[in-house]
Amino acid sequence: MSFTTARSRWSDVWLVTMARGVSSCGDFLAASALTLALQSAGAGGLAVSGLLMAATLPLVVLVPLTGRLADRVDSRTLLVVVGLAQAGICLALAHTGQPALVIVLVGLLATGLAVTQPVLAALVPAMVRPEDLPRASALQQSAGTLGALAGPALAGVLVGGFGVRLPLLIDAASYLALVGAGLLIRTRRGGGRRVAASPSGGGPASTGWRLRRDPLLLATVVGVAGVVGAVGAINVVEVFFIRETLHSTTTMYGLVTGAWTLGVLAGAWLFARLAGRLRRDGAMAGASLALLGGCCVAVLASAAVPSAALVVPIWLAGGICNGGENVFGNVLMARRVPEASRGRAFAVFVGAVQGASMVGYLAGGFLLELFAPRPLVAAAGIAGVVAVAVLAVPVARAARAERGGLTAAGSGAEPPDPEERAGAARTPGAGLATPAPGR
Known part of the structure; x- marks a missing residue:
């Protein structure tokens, strides 16, 4: 598919990286602060799941709109306008004490995220050459992960010392990083712009x-x-589980949460080089699902620990798997989707994942009213492992079908042309062909 044909614009990649790191820190800081505030106020699982639902629902229901916006409207305009709106909403959230209004404002913040997330995701492949995409993707994962690593830890400290308002004000300021990135990044999409096809890409978008x-x-x-x-x-x-079953402080909660995100950072770089070496998309899809299985095994293992400190190394390993899966997914999506449709593709992907997350949020909220946290952690891990085993079947079947289709296409005197190969992946009946929250 289409990547830049000139030299990779690493200055743009670094601008996006820094903006994502700052804004991700603010985002996780606010989310952790609100979650801790609800738990400390005596709210139950339904209240926490309601907050998570408000932060997730727009990313699911607005997919048909936000994906097309990302592809058709100037990326600079979207980042600047939406970033400023989110900063204002977060300022209002910092001065709001009514639970119902908090839920509404969190939903509005998520609406902005539903727009900016596919914009940024689709911009990165347009900044770099195909061979540089794994490294660029790892940088993006690193930025989001460092922000996610710092955010919960800061929330544990700030909520205990200053309450919820200060973390929310910091989050409002962090949205300005997206505005600055939108103004400074030279690479732009949408608004009638087209990125030229790469020599190794799939031809016209x-x-x-x-x-x-x-x-x-x-x-x-x-x-x-x-x-x-x-x-x-x-x-x-x-x-x-961390605060009540394992009797840990808010600071320890932040540190345990940070262990997973630290693992995501390490995993992004550990698997970035492997992503560049995996030439077959089917192999990358299978590896991605296997890494998800590793995440589920880590969740299952954490259910057996007697103290929160022992969760740290287990979740570090789970985060490493998570980081690798994120890189594989980003590279796979960029390889297989035409440039002109990439914003919509990332929106569809995020919408599907967030929609599935909502099922988990609802289940967690209701089940906490009936069961203790420890058996629910074990049940979540088991459910994830079973899901990996079941869903590996269609992924393996599609990968085998693609291998067969490409072998048939290349059975002549010359190997199949990359453009012909990409075109076959988009044609029905032809050779078949394949995130922690963040901004």
Whole structure:
């Protein structure tokens, strides 16, 4: 698919990286602060799941709109306007004490995220050459992970010392990093712009891209979403497991949460080089699902620990798997989707995963009213492992079908042309072909 044909614009990549790091820190700082505030105020699992639902629902229901906005409207305009709006909303959130209004404002913040997330995701492949994409993707994962690592830890300290308002004000300021990035980044998409096709890409961008026309990508998206839905209850149960079952402080909660995100940072770089070496998309899709299985095993193992300190190394390993899966998913999506449709593709992917997360949030909220946190952590891990085993079947089937199709296409005197190969992946009946929250 289309990447830049000139030298990679690393200055733009670094601008996006720094903006994402700052804004991600503010985002996780605010989310952790609100979660801790609810738990400390005596709210139950339903209240926490309601907050998470408000932060997730817009990313699911607005997919048809936000994906097209990312592809058709100037990326600079979207980043600047939406970033300023989010900063204002967060300022209002910092001065709001009514739970119902807090939920509404969190939903509005998520609406902005539903727009900016596919914009940034689609911009990065347009900044670099194909061979540089794994490194650029690892940088983006690193920025989001460092922000996610610092955010919960800061929340544990700031909420204990200053309450909820200060973390929310810091989050409001962090949105200005997105505004600055939008103004300074030279690479732009949307608004009638087109990025030239790479010599190794798939030719002209197709405006008729549909996920269902790519069986391998479809199987991978369904697989990731299915696993996330199965294990997603852990996002609600986590704070009660750490704080109540393991009797830990808010600071320890932040440190335990940070262990996973530190693992994501390490995993992004550990697997970035492997992503560049995996030439077959089917192999990358299978590896991505296997790493998700590693995440689920880590969740299951954490259910047996007697203290929060022992969760740290287990979740560090789970985060490493998570980081690798994120890099594989980003590279796979950029490889297989035409440039003109990439914003919509990333929006569809995020919408599917977040929609599955909502299932986990609801299940976690209701189940916490009936069961203790520890058995729910174990159940989430088991459900995730089972989901990986079940969903590996369609992914493997699609990968085998693609290998067969490409072998047939290349059985002549010359190997198949890369453009012909990419085109086959988009044509029904032809050779088949295939995130922690962040801004």
